[in-house]
Amino acid sequence: MRRRQFLKMSCVLGAGVALCGLGVDLVPIEAWADEIKKIDRLKSARQTMSVCCYCSVGCGLICATDEKTGKIINIEGDPEHPVSEGSLCAKGAGIFQTTEANEHRLTKVLYRAPNSDKWEEKSWDWAIDRIARLMKEERDKSFITKNAAGQVVNRVETLAHMGSSNLDNEECWSITAWARSLGLVYIDHQARV
Amino acid sequence: MTNHWIDIQHSDCILIQGSNAAENHPISFKWVMRAKERGAKLIHVDPRFTRTSSKADFYAPLRSGTDIAFLGGMIKYIIDNNKIFHDYVVNYTNAPFLVDGKFGFKDGLFTGYDADKRGYDKSTWTYQKDAGGIILRDETLKNPRCVYQMLKAHYARYDLKKVSSITGTPEKDLKTVYEMFSSTGTKDRAGTIMYALGQTHHTVGVQNIRALAIVQLLLGNIGVCGGGVNALRGEPNVQGSTDHALLYHYLPGYLAAPRTSQQTLESYIKKITPSTTEAKSVNWQSNYGKYAVSLLKSWYGDAATKDNEFGYAWVPKADDGKDYSVMTLFDVMYAGKIKGMTVFGQNPACSIPNSNKVRAAFAKLDWMVHLNIFDNETASFWKGPGMDPAKVKTEVFLLPASASVEKAGSQTNSGRWIQWRYEATKAPGDCIYAGEAIIRIQNKLKELYKKEGGTFPEPILNMTSDGLAEKGGYDAEKVAKLINGYFLADVEIGGKQYKKGDCVPSFALLQADGTTSSGNWICAGSFAQDGKNLMQRRGKADPTGLGLYPEWSFAWPVNRRVLYNRASCDPTGKPYNPKRAVLEWKDGKWVGDVPDGAPPPLAAEGGKLPFIMKPDGVSSLFGPGLGDGPFPEHYEPLESPLARNLMSAQQNNPAILLYNSDKDMVASADARFPIVMTTYSSTEHWCTGAFTRWQTWLTEAMPQAYVEMSEELAKEKGIKNGDKVRVESARGKLECVAMVTPRFRPFLVNGKTLHQVGMPYNYGWRFPADNGDSANLLTPTVGDANAMTPEYKAFMVNVVKV
Numbered sequence A: 001m002r003r004r005q006f007l008k009m010s011c012v013l014g015a016g017v018a019l020c021g022l023g024v025d026l027v028p029i030e031a032w033a034d035e036i037k038k039i040d041r042l043k044s045a046r047q048t049m050s051v052c053c054y055c056s057v058g059c060g061l062i063c064a065t066d067e068k069t070g071k072i073i074n075i076e077g078d079p080e081h082p083v084s085e086g087s088l089c090a091k092g093a094g095i096f097q098t099t100e101a102n103e104h105r106l107t108k109v110l111y112r113a114p115n116s117d118k119w120e121e122k123s124w125d126w127a128i129d130r131i132a133r134l135m136k137e138e139r140d141k142s143f144i145t146k147n148a149a150g151q152v153v154n155r156v157e158t159l160a161h162m163g164s165s166n167l168d169n170e171e172c173w174s175i176t177a178w179a180r181s182l183g184l185v186y187i188d189h190q191a192r193v
Numbered sequence B: 001m002t003n004h005w006i007d008i009q010h011s012d013c014i015l016i017q018g019s020n021a022a023e024n025h026p027i028s029f030k031w032v033m034r035a036k037e038r039g040a041k042l043i044h045v046d047p048r049f050t051r052t053s054s055k056a057d058f059y060a061p062l063r064s065g066t067d068i069a070f071l072g073g074m075i076k077y078i079i080d081n082n083k084i085f086h087d088y089v090v091n092y093t094n095a096p097f098l099v100d101g102k103f104g105f106k107d108g109l110f111t112g113y114d115a116d117k118r119g120y121d122k123s124t125w126t127y128q129k130d131a132g133g134i135i136l137r138d139e140t141l142k143n144p145r146c147v148y149q150m151l152k153a154h155y156a157r158y159d160l161k162k163v164s165s166i167t168g169t170p171e172k173d174l175k176t177v178y179e180m181f182s183s184t185g186t187k188d189r190a191g192t193i194m195y196a197l198g199q200t201h202h203t204v205g206v207q208n209i210r211a212l213a214i215v216q217l218l219l220g221n222i223g224v225c226g227g228g229v230n231a232l233r234g235e236p237n238v239q240g241s242t243d244h245a246l247l248y249h250y251l252p253g254y255l256a257a258p259r260t261s262q263q264t265l266e267s268y269i270k271k272i273t274p275s276t277t278e279a280k281s282v283n284w285q286s287n288y289g290k291y292a293v294s295l296l297k298s299w300y301g302d303a304a305t306k307d308n309e310f311g312y313a314w315v316p317k318a319d320d321g322k323d324y325s326v327m328t329l330f331d332v333m334y335a336g337k338i339k340g341m342t343v344f345g346q347n348p349a350c351s352i353p354n355s356n357k358v359r360a361a362f363a364k365l366d367w368m369v370h371l372n373i374f375d376n377e378t379a380s381f382w383k384g385p386g387m388d389p390a391k392v393k394t395e396v397f398l399l400p401a402s403a404s405v406e407k408a409g410s411q412t413n414s415g416r417w418i419q420w421r422y423e424a425t426k427a428p429g430d431c432i433y434a435g436e437a438i439i440r441i442q443n444k445l446k447e448l449y450k451k452e453g454g455t456f457p458e459p460i461l462n463m464t465s466d467g468l469a470e471k472g473g474y475d476a477e478k479v480a481k482l483i484n485g486y487f488l489a490d491v492e493i494g495g496k497q498y499k500k501g502d503c504v505p506s507f508a509l510l511q512a513d514g515t516t517s518s519g520n521w522i523c524a525g526s527f528a529q530d531g532k533n534l535m536q537r538r539g540k541a542d543p544t545g546l547g548l549y550p551e552w553s554f555a556w557p558v559n560r561r562v563l564y565n566r567a568s569c570d571p572t573g574k575p576y577n578p579k580r581a582v583l584e585w586k587d588g589k590w591v592g593d594v595p596d597g598a599p600p601p602l603a604a605e606g607g608k609l610p611f612i613m614k615p616d617g618v619s620s621l622f623g624p625g626l627g628d629g630p631f632p633e634h635y636e637p638l639e640s641p642l643a644r645n646l647m648s649a650q651q652n653n654p655a656i657l658l659y660n661s662d663k664d665m666v667a668s669a670d671a672r673f674p675i676v677m678t679t680y681s682s683t684e685h686w687c688t689g690a691f692t693r694w695q696t697w698l699t700e701a702m703p704q705a706y707v708e709m710s711e712e713l714a715k716e717k718g719i720k721n722g723d724k725v726r727v728e729s730a731r732g733k734l735e736c737v738a739m740v741t742p743r744f745r746p747f748l749v750n751g752k753t754l755h756q757v758g759m760p761y762n763y764g765w766r767f768p769a770d771n772g773d774s775a776n777l778l779t780p781t782v783g784d785a786n787a788m789t790p791e792y793k794a795f796m797v798n799v800v801k802v
């Protein structure tokens, strides 16, 4: 059961209790039973620590991963975290919806050909081959070794990179290094904006 | 942040200006409320009454774009009423320094302005020196050329009446705020300032922050528990992404990026290592050469040798004085000069000003590579409003990425805590780490260059890839170690042995001879010498009782929790406030937090000044380092309701860069656009909503774009709450829902009623359908004179009912 459904059901609980008394609506009781099952699964779930992916308060998260399916079944605040003490705001509390439980997650490499009006699914190998080829072509064509004053500049001005403050430190560092190895000077991201 | 989140609880007076912390950093507010429970006073200064205001002891409205006028008035109040923390100001700031006789300021301009270059020759922005090069000073602070007196003279114009006529804040409200906050200029009281994008998103953004710093230095509030100038950074790892230099103008660890005038490593190091004649200054930046060489070693490994200047030639050189930041990037792209672009985890189609220009620029690219966890307006720009896909030639790759909970790695919070997270599950489908995508592209490029040759292959072939991967795949912990740094040879330093392959436990051990590597010196120490990952720590010990939690994660630099903490002690090393002693000099050593510099306090033998990152060892009331003046001065936003700046003949910041494309229309003091507008975020959405708009739990609460306006303006325009309206600027227009609310009130500016409205920037056309587009369709392409941060927070619009 998704939390949203549960919330909806909780909302009708007041009315539901009254109706249940008349033997009319058992939905809230089923919902409750589902929650109990979830609590059982939580008990046996593997716990991992994470950090919220939205603002720089950096609230602590506990992710519970189902042992059988290997999927995340719950994410909640980490009560041991000295800053957040278990609290999360609306965004942090909803991080579960960034997981594959969200039907909108991208899961395939998509490609849009020039002048096309649609995405096509591709493999990583295909995409990496094509991307590296395009980068090399442009870099080789437009690389500037010396400027007009004869100073060595070793840069390329026709390629640019942006992002991201939503990536981990190690990824950011790897991107910085890679972009400089290509000779990029147009490098920027959210920190400026 | 100079301090950290938990520290806010120790403050006696909290000034939140340019932030809506209660809604945009909700959990930080826990610590604001704890301070209030202790009796602290909370002040909120903002154009709009928000949930932050609702918890404040005092709320003062101000017109967007007038913070320097507001804070200049506070500086004047502090000086006129002698509220300064005298001991601190004399010992720890440049207040006593005598300024060069030729330096001056007249009618909005400092000496040395060149109108053609739109910049300053800063040669007079300096100090008087004796024959030995020592700065002359007057510790009585009476000399009319001393910084303190110059500061006083500069802000003499910022009286209550003038400030009120500019800001629209009633005079009595100004006085109340000034009185409340300046009460913290004593030993036993600490005041903190919390700010966010409300201060930085202006053409005077950096000077806004300088004004905050000047206030805090005059009151002795920097380095102390419960004090500081605290930036509430808006994105999860924006601290870390800044530290690691995903920006053109410096390299990891804030080492300036090489420019064309620095043709050799020697000339580069000379440029980035300031010298000082001040015997009591630590001048930590004199070590930058060691950090630069250690960075080159981490990048190029064995290929970086003394003989080839550690590969310095392989690092791209930007032209001196030229800007390459995001608005220039898009200006150049719009002109058709950029051919290929990678965009990882960002949505510039909605987040960069003047979105129409940005989106048109994308269509001029040959190709774009975008990596994200959801589709967005950037990846799908070719099918956006006004685009005909058949006419857009751009090849687009949309790469699926792992989400945060599916990744191991570290993230740095605003308090500089680098916290480790773990992979809770494998990412779905073909999703991979962004780091893995980079390795794959990098390895493929290496393969192509090896096989086919090409232009200047050395930097590509020599850049580390082994350092990023284990068994061929991206390995976050391995990269983290590379960032921390290694000893590359067996060495003995200060009588201690370090073995080749050991992790460098502190940046103090880094060397300029190639015997150490460190991908980012400020992170050195995040691993212990034996390779233990300190970012993973979860210890809750709290030896000072102040909530520093030194065994929880790792804080850069060297696990210091409060920056400039030696300034919390008097020159003999006694804490100014013993009840909240973040540090103390006891029996010949520092006790408490990790001291900001190991040397003894100023008055002790061998004592040093506390501001170790400043060449002269003191903090700067006079700040000659910036491009637009050593003192903050009020200028109007590029688009202003006023035809004339009430403070001087200089309407706008004279050092800002102006763009002239056919999409860069500007309408200032223009009857067509009479309403001031600002933009902001909401609790339920993150940035452009690129993640959060795809989440039903959040869109149920905040479904669609809206414009907030006062009841008075709504009445004037015949608009009712919930009506559909069109908001227009000189650059674009969009339709959204009107939210009529007393949270906005008309201002009285220069004797006239002035309206201001505001919009969240959380929306875009891609999803959910028909729920509005980006507020940045309206914003101008203009930025701060120093940082090029766009002026998202103050520009002119009109609103009409549709």
Ligand code: SF4
Pocket: A052, A053, A054, A055, A056, A057, A058, A059, A084, A087, A088, A089, A090, A091, A092, A093, B024, B025, B026, B027, B028
């Ligand atoms: S839960 Fe809310 S306050 Fe905490 S880090 Fe996430 S977005 Fe920020």
